[in-house]
């Protein structure tokens with residue numbers, strides 16, 4: 001069996017983790033696991049886990065580490081024979097240490113995006129909750145305004161993308177991400193990317209993953225220079 005590849009993507013809310021993860025999953029066949037989607041699915045389905053995390057997510061606060069690890073690590077166990085990409089987990093040093101004790105990551109991508117860009121993007125982010133599909137009215141608008149491309153169901157905006165919750169999330173992100181980034185830097189697996197446009201960052205990530213996974217870069221639509 002080919003060696004399994006395990007990666008994580010980090011960055012503040014709105015930095016493009018979901019958008020880039022989708023491209024990585026499509027181009028490199030990694031299983032994609034987003035902690036945010038997973039928590040929101042649980043909240044929508046009113047599962048026990050969903051009820052437990054609802055108040056934190058709605059306020060833009062981090063779910064406590066022991067809850068997050070208890071929810072995420074069993075999900076990863078189910079994927080133990082797959083290569084995967086984590087988005088949104090680990091987010092704190094405690095989570096990174098818990099993950100480290102079970103799996104050695106091969107690569108961590110960190111996105112550095114200016115605050116003003118994040119604010120603009122999130123004020124314009126629209127979601128189709130059942131599928132997790134994400135739109136932006138200028139970057140990737142839906143075909144019909146306010147409706148999901150596949151199901152034509154209505155799109156919504158997250159309460160935690162609103163400016164009050166956003167500031168709290170960004171502040172939290174900065175404080176908690178630094179030790180995690182330092183940990184992965186010390187392990188020699190951290191790769192940082194800066195910019196204001198996903199389409200300009202993507203070719204670098206595509207080429208890094210092609211090298212690390214020892215495969216030819218795919219020449220699909222997304223790898224072309226915009």
Ligand SMILES: Nc1nc2c(ncn2[C@@H]2O[C@H](COP(=O)(O)OP(=O)(O)O)[C@@H](O)[C@H]2O)c(=O)[nH]1
Nearest residue numbers: 014015016017018019121125135136139197198
């Ligand atoms: N204008 C613009 N919007 C982008 C770009 N990249 C992503 N977006 C949009 O910005 C929002 C945040 O991106 P997302 O991938 O959800 O970020 P995440 O919170 O880090 O997962 C979404 O509405 C995306 O469609 C870009 O380069 N330009």
Ligand SMILES: Nc1ncnc2c1ncn2[C@@H]1O[C@H](COP(=O)(O)OP(=O)(O)O)[C@@H](O)[C@H]1O
Nearest residue numbers: 013014035036056057060061062063088089091
């Ligand atoms: N690893 C995590 N640890 C603690 N809370 C988390 C984690 N991942 C997600 N959450 C919770 O879910 C919310 C939404 O997460 P997510 O969708 O990843 O946001 P974004 O992609 O916009 O940064 C967070 O604001 C937080 O309340």
